[in-house]
Structures are given as structure tokens and as C-alpha cells.
Amino acid sequence: MCDLGIVIVSYNTCNLLRACLRSVYAGQGDLSFEVCVVDNASSDGSASMVTREFPQVHLIVNATNVGYPAANNQGLRSLGFANPAMPSPAFALLLNSDTELPPNALKQMLDFMTAHPDAGIAGPKLVLPDGSLDLACRRSFPTPEVSFYRLTGLSRLFPRSRRFGRYNLTYLDPDQVAEVDSVVGAFMMVRAEAIAQVGLMDEQFFMYGEDLDWAYRIRQAGWKVYYNPQVTVLHIKRASTRQNPRAQIEFYRAMEIFYRKHYASQTPRLLHMLIMSVISARTGLERLRVAGLRQRA
Numbered sequence: 001m002c003d004l005g006i007v008i009v010s011y012n013t014c015n016l017l018r019a020c021l022r023s024v025y026a027g028q029g030d031l032s033f034e035v036c037v038v039d040n041a042s043s044d045g046s047a048s049m050v051t052r053e054f055p056q057v058h059l060i061v062n063a064t065n066v067g068y069p070a071a072n073n074q075g076l077r078s079l080g081f082a083n084p085a086m087p088s089p090a091f092a093l094l095l096n097s098d099t100e101l102p103p104n105a106l107k108q109m110l111d112f113m114t115a116h117p118d119a120g121i122a123g124p125k126l127v128l129p130d131g132s133l134d135l136a137c138r139r140s141f142p143t144p145e146v147s148f149y150r151l152t153g154l155s156r157l158f159p160r161s162r163r164f165g166r167y168n169l170t171y172l173d174p175d176q177v178a179e180v181d182s183v184v185g186a187f188m189m190v191r192a193e194a195i196a197q198v199g200l201m202d203e204q205f206f207m208y209g210e211d212l213d214w215a216y217r218i219r220q221a222g223w224k225v226y227y228n229p230q231v232t233v234l235h236i237k238r239a240s241t242r243q244n245p246r247a248q249i250e251f252y253r254a255m256e257i258f259y260r261k262h263y264a265s266q267t268p269r270l271l272h273m274l275i276m277s278v279i280s281a282r283t284g285l286e287r288l289r290v291a292g293l294r295q296r297a
Helices: 016-023 046-053 069-077 106-116 144-151 192-198 210-220 245-263 269-296
Strands: 004-010 033-040 058-062 091-096 119-127 178-182 187-191 224-235
Touching: 004 016, 004 046, 004 069, 016 033, 016 046, 016 091, 016 245, 033 046, 033 069, 046 058, 058 069, 069 210, 091 106, 091 192, 106 119, 106 187, 106 192, 106 224, 119 192, 144 210, 144 245, 178 210, 192 210, 210 224, 210 245, 245 269
Parallel strands: 004 033, 004 091, 033 058, 119 224
Antiparallel strands: 091 187, 119 187, 178 224
16 A cells, blocks of 8 residues: 555646646655645646656546546545545645645655644645745634625734634744644645545535535544645646636635535524625626626636
């Protein structure tokens, strides 16, 4: 049984995917891993590039874009996760195609998981090309209160506040290990035992929210989630989503799915109506924006 099964979902990021895979295979340290790339109907030659340049990769090519969680689930199943009939690696890693790993990243993250047997999930410090912190790499769950502070801009006005800054935990030292609610699916290392307990990602989601939902379910099962800044990974960010004008619509759709799934039943009726009104209004504005873009095109 190998140590790590890596799933990379690809959508029209051929050059970034090449750089990502090169960084994975340039890794150092005593570990064994398998890589599965799931291509979501790219039109830029991503799949043929993987076949030609990385024949050791297990490649799944979808005829249509099935979305991020469904594609990740395909990769996870192919590696044996959540399948009692197949042996799986000890850990899974969801990795975006627009990331690049330093040589010691995989080994150090595996060592961190081994040193923290209560960790169901861990993620590294993600930095953007300009060197700044990718704020999404450590997050709180979007409870109605936390989401309200985000939607009203209070989280941006008071980023150091422990009350208002919870969405991206902007009050925490970015260089300190911390237990958090969730890390981002751009680099999410997950223990096989946790996957066996809660199952795979929820395919109701399409391109946002599925990582938060998975972390929520894994925490509910008794595991902890850690942010580990001892490892730093480059994240180009939104390389795939910026190609989809519906990305923000999917963001608010994911927010509604997550809210209905985990919080709606506990929310007072008036607050529930307010939350749904805000989500509906934001979604409507995004639909109008997308329609305007299509008319101009």
C-alpha cells in the first residue's frame, strides 16, 4: 500500500498542469504515491499532454465537465478510497492543477499528519504569485453570522477582529500552526480513515463549497482540521474558474446548498428569510451580469 494518492482535476490549464505535475514528481523524501488526473473535457490538449509527458499518471478523461467534486470522486474511487474492495493509500491529496509544490512539500505534510493522529485533514500555507497569502487556505465555516459579516463587508473592514474576521481567520498569525474549520481544496490532505467514515465529496456542489462541506462532515465525525504553514505552496488561483463566467453564480449556489444542508433547520424563520433573500439577490445580480457579458460577446 502506498502512502499517498493524489487527485488533480484539470480544466483547460494545460501549461499549469504540466508545471504542477513536474513539481509533484520532483518531490524529495522517502514516500510512495500515485497520481490520478481527471480531465473535465478540456479543449486545450491537457489530456494528450498528460498521456505524452507523464505516462505514469492514471488519466481519466471526461466527455463533459462534470464539476469539481464529481471529478475528484472519480479520482478518489480509482485510487481505492471509499471502496472496501480495494486497498487505498493511507492519505488522499486533492491538488489543484494551478499549484506548484516545493520539493519537500509532500513528505513534510505526510510527516505532519503522522505527528497529529487526530488530524482528518491538513493543508499548507498557500501563497499567490505576488507572495501574498491566499486567504482561502484557512477558513471558518460560513455560519449565518460569519456569512453576514462577509456579505456586509465587515470582515474586510475589520480583518484583525476575532468577531468579524472569522471568514478567512485574518486575525491569526499566518506563520503559526492552527486548528481551523477547513482548509481549501487546492491542497487538501485527508486521512483514509476519515474518508471511510464520511464518504466522498457531495456532488450537489459543482465548483465551490464541496471542500467546506467535506471538512464539516469530517469534523462532525470527530477529526480535527489543521493549517500547517511549515509548508508553503504556490497557488496561481482561479486559473480554471476565471474561464467560466458562471463562477460567481456557482459560488452563491454553493452557499445556498451549504446553508440549507447544515444550518437552515436551526435558523429562526425571520433570519432564514433574510439569508435566502440576500443569496437570491446576489445570485440574480450575477445572472444579469453574465447575461450582459453574453450580449456584448
